[in-house]
Amino acid sequence: ISGAVQGAGGDMQWCLSQAKGSLDDDVTEADIISTLEFNHTGELLATGDKGGRIVIFQQEIENKRQPQYRSEYNVYSTFQSHEPEFDYLKSLEIEEKINKIRWIPQKNAAHFLLSTNDKTIKLWKISERDKRPEGYNLKEEDGRYRDPSTVTSLRVPVFRPMDLMVEASPRKVFANAHTYHINSVSVNSDNETYLSADDLRINLWHLEITDRSFNIVDIKPANMEELTEVITAAEFHPHQCNTFVYSSSKGTIRMCDMRASALCDKHSKMFEEPEDPSNRSFFSEIISSISDVKFSHSGRYMMTRDYLSVKIWDLNMESKPVETYQVHEYLRSKLCSLYENDCIFDKFECCWNGNDSMVMTGSYNNFFRMFDRDHRWDVTLEASRENSKPFQVIKPRKVCAGGKRKKDEISVDSLDFNKKILHTAWHPQDSIIVVATTNNLYIFQDKMN
């Protein structure tokens, strides 16, 4: 193994730089991290949790005295994005859990992001303030009132410097457009529209208009008993404003061209890999369901994650993926028990690195996987405080897939399926990655040479 790591892809050696979150094993439901997203420069990292909170971390300016300490991420702003609600008409609770966060390309000194729970999308502004006004006419700065008769001249307040304050304020609320649960939001490259997808429909919004959205995809059958497929994720192409894709529970990805017509019920391309008959089983359809789809930064490829693998598709080839990476093939024999404990329905996400040469996704036992596309090299790493010393290269882990278990290997049966890494994020330029275990955030950097 170490040979492989030292080889072609071996210049990537990862060190744990920060671990955030409670050390307590007792996990509060509200603290479970439900989404991660770097902004376009990588300077900010937003996390959302089941409690409806958003925490934004900011990369500190590099520390010159200790060059081995590359810039750390520290809390920049924390705010409550969504509150639990109750739909009285349908007698349904609406969870506050943040399903997705998407940053808006920066337009002025402030930062903006979209956050969504199952039903409502919100646009937040995160801005800094370092001045405050001083000087009243009728009262002192501490609030005591002056005798009005002593006011003999007018004072105009003056702005004075103060400690930096970061404010998050809700700017727009996009509500009442989704009957089902929102799974994705994605901002268009025109920077004025975005899409939101739920189980059966995709809507198109203008970022400045909250009372109107256009339905562009609707796969709801007239008779709900005929329902065989749901939308699992959707994303806009990074450069072509007219193109978006959505993935389905049947393992297909449809690409639509918004130029062709206002309603995109007819796709322009459908990406689907024919099923391997030798692998067919009761679980085939469940494990082929796509849990995440992401375009590469270049816009040439897209990546999909299903239960056992990551696939890279060339947008010009619909018949099969150009690359397929096994994430945890050893689970194929365990599908029955994974079905019983519902793990088989876990929605793993995936991400690209800055130059599209590597991809990353999560697994169980707090393991996560990285695949180097150029060098066909892959590695399994573990997010753990115990097994990693600060700024020491962390050792790859290996799962024993059968046969005799070697030293340093972990057997499939001893994997902890309650420890799963569903969300990962890669810094858009640098070798910095973030993975979320249940309620902890681990930030790794490659070892500086």
Next chain:
Amino acid sequence: MFERCSKSWRAQRSEPGGGADGDDSLYPIAVLIDELRNEDVQLRLNSIKKLSTIALALGVERTRTELLPFLTDTIYDEDEVLLALAEQLGNFTMLVGGPEYVHCLLPPLESLATVEETVVRDKAVESLRKISQEHSPVDLEVHFEPLVKRLASGDWFTSRTSACGLFSVCYPRVSSTVKAEIRQHFRTLCSDDTPMVRRAAASKLGEFAKVLELDYVKSDIISLFTALASDEQDSVRLLAVEACVSIATLLPQEDLETLVMPTLRQAAEDKSWRVRYMVADKFSELQKAVGPEITKNDLVPAFQNLLKDCEAEVRAAAANKVKEFCENLPEDSREQIIMTHILPCVKELVSDTNQHVKSALASVIMGLSTILGKDNTVEHLLPLFLAQLKDECPEVRLNIISNLDCVNEVIGIRQLSQSLLPAIVELAEDAKWRVRLAIIEYMPLLAGQLGVEFFDEKLNTLCMAWLIDHVYAIREAATCNLMKLVEKFGAEWAQNTIVPKVLGMANDPNYLHRMTTLFCINALSEACGQEITTKQMLPVVLKMSNDQVANVRFNVAKSLQKIGPVLDSNALQTEVKPVLEKLATDTDMDVKYFAQEAISVLALA
């Protein structure tokens, strides 16, 4: 408050430099200034809206040196406050000391022009455009133009988008060197990295072209226009269509073919339906801008294609323009073009699969009859009208019916009446009450065109049936409709046809119908006049004061109040007064209340 402060302002004017000392007029201003930073956004907004009051009290010098610097830093505030501020500053020239000092307003407006909220930015730009006119040519180059440059080369796209709206106001008033710089800046923004800035540039391209010298329009604007019209972003390309209208108007006819038409042709066949939609939507403007010859050769086929577009949104937009397009065709060939090129497409649209397309067409198609004249209308258009009158979608039928007046002028409505009637009856009985409501609203118009005879024979029953509709909104509209009919056909007609039926409902077992009688009387009494009201309506109303349902009784009180002014004083005193007095002692609270109200309004106490 304002009077007080203008007093203190006058005081200040008489002794320059000195603030008003210790007088009570300071207090309200002090409050206003303090509330500029109140926690409550409403109070801040209120203070900002009275900014001129504050500035007057401070005097021009302190406004410049203290108030404006404070306002420049206030950009953290809520949008509505910033919007109000941006607007105020556009009218602030006198308050900072007149045109000589108008440049002092630039810093706060500059910072407002960079905020993220579009409405605020737009308002700041509007105010900047306004005060640019108050700058002397020298100040414009020393203060205003550098600001435009700063915005144009700002880091954030918000400032660059704002810059796009400012070029056209300074260009005409600066030296030729600065002009060249401005053209360069505009060119840079047209190829900006962000689509937002390119959109802003595209949307201002037309107005910028208007202030440029014709040579530069040809050399600069055309290349920018061509580039924006083939931008990779759909949203940029579609804005170029709008610019096309202004640019085409500026150029001499002989240059249009080479400079504008290739781009326009390309836009009309763009891959994106949104761009084609924009072409369809702007078609009349484009048609006027390029003139009759190009219209004949180029726009007619383009319009045909848009009417046959594969996207329904585009067809609907084009269908909406059918009448205007035909109207504006050159007179010598108008009829021939319509008959051979446009009408065949229109015929197909009548049976389009999309109801929005059909309904858009139905709202304008009747207008073609005035253009084509009687014979063509009877032969070619009438079958289309009749087909649309039978359309499955109520909106289509409604749109036809609501435009009957155009046909009436050309061929008279009789031609249509045979088909009209079933369509009206069907709409009148539509299951959706909003459809029924819409047709009721056209009844007075129809009645006017069809004449009293036809109306009595065919439509009167419908109008009466609506009075007992189970939806209140319909009954209410039906009541109002009766009033309009009486205004049209006169009191005598009312007495013979409507009043007996309305009064008959006073004995209906359903109290809602009995109330409808009262509502009708309220609406009709004035149009019917004193005699009918006193002799026929009043006895019925008075009789209903004994109704066992309280709702009916208090509506009797309301009706009496309403028809009272129409009655003579004798009837009021001898008939109305005793009944109202009785109702005023009713056991029901509401009946009492309305009876007492009627007594006092009619002055019967």
